[in-house]
Amino acid sequence: MKKVMLAGLIALTALPALAAPGGAERQQSFKKLLRSFEPMGLMVREREPYKKDEFIKHADALKKMAAEPFTLFAPNSIDAKSRSKPEIWTQPAKFAAEKDKFLKAVDELDATAKTGDLAQIKKSFGGVAQTCKSCHDAFRGPER
Ligand code: HEC
Numbered sequence: 001m002k003k004v005m006l007a008g009l010i011a012l013t014a015l016p017a018l019a020a021p022g023g024a025e026r027q028q029s030f031k032k033l034l035r036s037f038e039p040m041g042l043m044v045r046e047r048e049p050y051k052k053d054e055f056i057k058h059a060d061a062l063k064k065m066a067a068e069p070f071t072l073f074a075p076n077s078i079d080a081k082s083r084s085k086p087e088i089w090t091q092p093a094k095f096a097a098e099k100d101k102f103l104k105a106v107d108e109l110d111a112t113a114k115t116g117d118l119a120q121i122k123k124s125f126g127g128v129a130q131t132c133k134s135c136h137d138a139f140r141g142p143e144r
Contacts, residue, residue, distance in 0.1 A: 020074035023082025029069040036061040044125045052116045059113035066106045102131040
Protein backbone atom coordinates (compact mmCIF):
# COMPACT_ATOMS: atom_id res chain seq x y z
CA MET A 1 0.00 0.00 0.00
CA LYS A 2 2.74 2.41 0.99
CA LYS A 3 4.58 1.58 -2.19
CA VAL A 4 1.55 2.44 -4.33
CA MET A 5 1.10 5.79 -2.59
CA LEU A 6 4.74 6.63 -3.12
CA ALA A 7 4.49 5.79 -6.80
CA GLY A 8 1.41 8.03 -7.04
CA LEU A 9 3.27 10.87 -5.41
CA ILE A 10 6.19 10.57 -7.79
CA ALA A 11 3.84 10.54 -10.78
CA LEU A 12 2.15 13.71 -9.51
CA THR A 13 5.34 15.66 -8.97
CA ALA A 14 6.54 14.66 -12.44
CA LEU A 15 3.40 16.07 -14.08
CA PRO A 16 4.38 19.73 -14.60
CA ALA A 17 7.43 18.68 -16.61
CA LEU A 18 5.15 16.73 -18.93
CA ALA A 19 2.69 19.56 -19.56
CA ALA A 20 2.54 20.54 -23.23
CA PRO A 21 4.40 23.72 -24.08
CA GLY A 22 2.24 26.74 -24.89
CA GLY A 23 2.59 30.26 -26.23
CA ALA A 24 5.10 31.43 -23.63
CA GLU A 25 7.52 28.59 -24.38
CA ARG A 26 7.21 29.10 -28.13
CA GLN A 27 7.74 32.85 -27.90
CA GLN A 28 10.78 32.35 -25.72
CA SER A 29 12.19 29.91 -28.23
CA PHE A 30 11.56 32.25 -31.21
CA LYS A 31 13.12 35.11 -29.26
CA LYS A 32 16.32 33.07 -29.01
CA LEU A 33 16.57 33.26 -32.80
CA LEU A 34 16.76 37.05 -32.51
CA ARG A 35 20.07 36.82 -30.64
CA SER A 36 21.75 35.81 -33.89
CA PHE A 37 19.25 37.22 -36.40
CA GLU A 38 19.41 40.81 -35.12
CA PRO A 39 23.20 41.22 -35.05
CA MET A 40 23.31 39.91 -38.64
CA GLY A 41 20.58 42.39 -39.55
CA LEU A 42 22.64 45.27 -38.20
CA MET A 43 25.58 44.21 -40.35
CA VAL A 44 23.61 43.78 -43.57
CA ARG A 45 21.97 47.18 -43.05
CA GLU A 46 25.44 48.63 -42.45
CA ARG A 47 24.51 49.95 -39.05
CA GLU A 48 27.43 47.90 -37.71
CA PRO A 49 30.63 47.12 -39.61
CA TYR A 50 30.50 43.78 -41.44
CA LYS A 51 32.82 41.25 -39.80
CA LYS A 52 33.01 37.98 -41.67
CA ASP A 53 33.90 35.71 -38.72
CA GLU A 54 31.31 37.21 -36.45
CA PHE A 55 28.65 36.92 -39.15
CA ILE A 56 29.54 33.25 -39.68
CA LYS A 57 29.23 32.63 -35.94
CA HIS A 58 25.71 34.12 -35.91
CA ALA A 59 24.66 32.27 -39.07
CA ASP A 60 25.87 28.98 -37.54
CA ALA A 61 24.01 29.72 -34.29
CA LEU A 62 20.80 30.50 -36.19
CA LYS A 63 21.11 27.26 -38.11
CA LYS A 64 21.58 25.30 -34.89
CA MET A 65 18.50 26.81 -33.23
CA ALA A 66 16.21 27.26 -36.20
CA ALA A 67 14.20 24.07 -35.79
CA GLU A 68 13.71 24.33 -32.03
CA PRO A 69 10.53 26.46 -31.91
CA PHE A 70 8.78 23.99 -34.21
CA THR A 71 9.11 21.19 -31.65
CA LEU A 72 6.79 23.20 -29.37
CA PHE A 73 3.57 23.24 -31.42
CA ALA A 74 1.66 20.51 -29.59
CA PRO A 75 -1.98 20.03 -30.69
CA ASN A 76 -4.52 22.21 -28.84
CA SER A 77 -1.80 24.35 -27.28
CA ILE A 78 -3.32 27.76 -27.91
CA ASP A 79 -3.44 29.42 -24.51
CA ALA A 80 -3.95 32.95 -23.16
CA LYS A 81 -0.42 33.99 -24.19
CA SER A 82 -0.29 32.32 -27.57
CA ARG A 83 -0.28 34.25 -30.84
CA SER A 84 -0.55 31.03 -32.83
CA LYS A 85 -3.48 30.91 -35.24
CA PRO A 86 -5.62 27.75 -35.30
CA GLU A 87 -4.65 27.37 -39.00
CA ILE A 88 -1.31 25.94 -37.80
CA TRP A 89 -3.23 22.81 -36.88
CA THR A 90 -6.02 22.94 -39.49
CA GLN A 91 -3.57 23.50 -42.39
CA PRO A 92 -0.58 21.44 -41.24
CA ALA A 93 0.82 20.94 -44.75
CA LYS A 94 0.94 24.68 -45.40
CA PHE A 95 2.54 25.34 -42.01
CA ALA A 96 5.14 22.61 -42.67
CA ALA A 97 5.87 24.17 -46.07
CA GLU A 98 6.49 27.58 -44.44
CA LYS A 99 8.77 25.94 -41.91
CA ASP A 100 10.72 24.09 -44.63
CA LYS A 101 11.14 27.29 -46.67
CA PHE A 102 12.52 28.98 -43.56
CA LEU A 103 14.95 26.16 -42.69
CA LYS A 104 16.18 26.07 -46.29
CA ALA A 105 16.75 29.85 -46.32
CA VAL A 106 18.67 29.55 -43.03
CA ASP A 107 20.88 26.83 -44.56
CA GLU A 108 21.50 29.00 -47.57
CA LEU A 109 22.45 31.99 -45.42
CA ASP A 110 24.85 29.80 -43.45
CA ALA A 111 26.54 28.70 -46.69
CA THR A 112 26.64 32.21 -48.16
CA ALA A 113 28.08 33.64 -44.93
CA LYS A 114 31.19 31.50 -45.43
CA THR A 115 31.91 33.07 -48.84
CA GLY A 116 32.27 36.54 -47.29
CA ASP A 117 30.53 37.98 -50.38
CA LEU A 118 28.51 40.75 -48.75
CA ALA A 119 26.22 41.36 -51.74
CA GLN A 120 25.20 37.68 -51.76
CA ILE A 121 24.94 37.65 -47.97
CA LYS A 122 22.51 40.57 -48.09
CA LYS A 123 20.37 38.63 -50.57
CA SER A 124 20.42 35.46 -48.46
CA PHE A 125 19.62 37.39 -45.29
CA GLY A 126 16.71 39.06 -47.07
CA GLY A 127 15.54 35.59 -48.09
CA VAL A 128 15.43 34.46 -44.46
CA ALA A 129 13.64 37.63 -43.34
CA GLN A 130 11.07 37.05 -46.08
CA THR A 131 10.31 33.55 -44.76
CA CYS A 132 9.83 34.87 -41.21
CA LYS A 133 7.36 37.44 -42.51
CA SER A 134 5.55 35.03 -44.78
CA CYS A 135 4.86 32.60 -41.94
CA HIS A 136 3.91 35.35 -39.50
CA ASP A 137 1.46 36.83 -42.00
CA ALA A 138 -0.27 33.48 -42.40
CA PHE A 139 0.02 31.91 -38.97
CA ARG A 140 0.73 34.49 -36.25
CA GLY A 141 -2.10 36.50 -34.79
CA PRO A 142 -2.01 39.89 -33.05
CA GLU A 143 -0.12 40.47 -29.82
CA ARG A 144 -2.09 39.81 -26.63
C1 HEC B 1 6.78 28.58 -40.05
C2 HEC B 1 6.32 29.70 -39.25
C3 HEC B 1 7.25 30.71 -38.65
C4 HEC B 1 8.50 31.07 -39.08
C5 HEC B 1 9.27 30.59 -40.29
C6 HEC B 1 8.97 32.08 -38.16
N1 HEC B 1 8.04 32.30 -37.18
FE1 HEC B 1 8.22 33.60 -35.64
N2 HEC B 1 6.46 32.91 -34.86
C7 HEC B 1 5.59 32.04 -35.49
C8 HEC B 1 4.42 31.83 -34.67
C9 HEC B 1 3.23 30.97 -34.99
C10 HEC B 1 4.62 32.60 -33.51
C11 HEC B 1 3.66 32.75 -32.31
C12 HEC B 1 3.86 31.59 -31.32
C13 HEC B 1 2.86 31.62 -30.19
O1 HEC B 1 2.72 32.67 -29.56
O2 HEC B 1 2.20 30.58 -29.96
C14 HEC B 1 5.92 33.26 -33.66
C15 HEC B 1 6.50 34.09 -32.70
C16 HEC B 1 7.69 34.76 -32.87
C17 HEC B 1 8.29 35.62 -31.85
C18 HEC B 1 7.80 35.81 -30.43
C19 HEC B 1 7.33 37.18 -30.16
C20 HEC B 1 5.85 37.31 -30.34
O3 HEC B 1 5.21 37.94 -29.47
O4 HEC B 1 5.29 36.81 -31.30
C21 HEC B 1 9.43 36.15 -32.42
C22 HEC B 1 10.42 37.12 -31.77
C23 HEC B 1 9.54 35.60 -33.76
N3 HEC B 1 8.47 34.75 -33.99
C24 HEC B 1 10.55 35.90 -34.64
C25 HEC B 1 10.79 35.19 -35.82
C26 HEC B 1 11.93 35.43 -36.67
C27 HEC B 1 12.99 36.49 -36.46
C28 HEC B 1 11.84 34.51 -37.68
C29 HEC B 1 12.78 34.30 -38.81
C30 HEC B 1 14.21 34.35 -38.55
C31 HEC B 1 10.62 33.73 -37.45
N4 HEC B 1 10.01 34.18 -36.32
C32 HEC B 1 10.19 32.70 -38.26
C33 HEC B 1 5.80 31.44 -36.70
C34 HEC B 1 6.97 31.48 -37.45
